[in-house]
Amino acid sequence: MLTCRELFEFLHDYLARDLSLAQRASFELHLTVCKHCREYLATYKKTIDLTCAACEPDDDVPEDVPEDLVQAILNARRSK
Amino acid sequence: MNAPSEAILVEQLRAGSDEAFESLVREHGGVMLATARRVLGQDADAQDAVQDAFVQAFRKIDTFHGESKLRTWLHRITVNASLMKLRSSRSRPAVSIDELLPQFLEDGHRTVGEKRWSDPGLVAAERSETRAIVREMIDCLPDDYREVVLLRDVEQLDTKETADFLGVGLAVVKTRLHRARQALRTLLARRFAGVTGC
Ligand SMILES: [Zn+2]
Numbered sequence: 001m002l003t004c005r006e007l008f009e010f011l012h013d014y015l016a017r018d019l020s021l022a023q024r025a026s027f028e029l030h031l032t033v034c035k036h037c038r039e040y041l042a043t044y045k046k047t048i049d050l051t052c053a054a055c056e057p058d059d060d061v062p063e064d065v066p067e068d069l070v071q072a073i074l075n076a077r078r079s080k
Numbered sequence: 081m082n083a084p085s086e087a088i089l090v091e092q093l094r095a096g097s098d099e100a101f102e103s104l105v106r107e108h109g110g111v112m113l114a115t116a117r118r119v120l121g122q123d124a125d126a127q128d129a130v131q132d133a134f135v136q137a138f139r140k141i142d143t144f145h146g147e148s149k150l151r152t153w154l155h156r157i158t159v160n161a162s163l164m165k166l167r168s169s170r171s172r173p174a175v176s177i178d179e180l181l182p183q184f185l186e187d188g189h190r191t192v193g194e195k196r197w198s199d200p201g202l203v204a205a206e207r208s209e210t211r212a213i214v215r216e217m218i219d220c221l222p223d224d225y226r227e228v229v230l231l232r233d234v235e236q237l238d239t240k241e242t243a244d245f246l247g248v249g250l251a252v253v254k255t256r257l258h259r260a261r262q263a264l265r266t267l268l269a270r271r272f273a274g275v276t277g278c
Contacts, residue, residue, distance in 0.1 A: 003188025012258040036190040040182070043197055047265040050214050051233040053207075065109030069127050073105050073134045074098075 002030040007037050011044060086150050093141045105134060108151065112158045119162035119230050121215045125169060126162070133161040159235055160245065163227060174222040175278045180263035197272050217267040220278035225260035232257050 002010075007030050013019050014027050031038050092100035112133060116126035137157050144153050184190060218229055224246075231242040232253070243253045267278065 003184075004190040005184045005188035008182060008184075008262075012254055012261075016254075034190075040190070043269065044261060044265055046197060047261055047268055048233055050210065050268065051218070051229060051261075051264065052236070053210075065106060065113060065130075066127075069113070069130065070102070070105050070109065072127075073109070073131050074102060076131050076135050077101060077138055 001033075002026050004030075004034060004037055007031075007034075008040075011041070015045070015048075087146065090141065090144060090146065090150065093138070101138060104137075108154050109134075111151070112154055115155060115158045115235070116162045116165075118234050119159060120166055120169075121219065122169075125165050129162040129165045130158065132164070133158040136161065156241075159231070159237075163230075163245070166227070166230075167223065170223065174226070175220050175263075175267075177222055177225055177259060177263050180266040181259060182262060182266075197269065213271055214268070217264055217271060217278075220267055221260055221263060225256060225263060228253060228256045229260045229264060233261070 007027060010019060010023065010027050014024065019027060031041065089100055089104065093104065109130060112130050113126060116129040116133070117123060120126045120129060133154070137154060140157075144150070182190070218226055218234075221229065227246060228242060231237045231245055232239070237245070239250050239253050242257075243250050246253065248256075
């Protein structure tokens, strides 16, 4: 049986689906008996989701380039 | 933009056409600005990064061979320009990563359980607040860890692309990302429990 520490070491590869079948089975066996690790895994996944969701574009941010930025870029190119 | 017109645009850029450059800026600038904002989290710096990116793109247009889309090529240049800005603009000292990693007992088991998180909002009303919190916590991480989170979990680059950007091996990216996520998890847990600051 894995210890919690060993399970934590496998966490990245587990989510990336990089574990062998045997490793995956022992990972999941530990999860069924260890509430701490189950709860940790849930918040670890939530962290990834929040990081991803938090960086989606704001609904109120236009896709357009501000005109002054366009002009600044055109000027920067001319001066090179 | 479809492929033939993209090829023509690239031809014109190589020939130094002002009109082509301007249409490149107008066509791709908005998406590039959004990318720079995600990486930098600050609008003023993001505009500077986009400007740097276009100047570089123009300078390096001869190295664009059309094996990737122009959009993908510009995305990489924008991410790179944004990372450069990010490195030069750290406003406060980062926290120590070790202190944020999970603790274990000598037998390898966990010391304490995790409190359940009250579901932090992904609903529209709370989204921008949650976004600001996550960004603030990402900015607490030391540079190496902050960058790997931004490239992998924010910009959604794969491990190989991230390794190329950072000039490190694949194993380093995986280890760093895992540590960064664990640290970020601790920081978010503290914040959701009402602790302010890093
Ligand atoms: Zn456990």
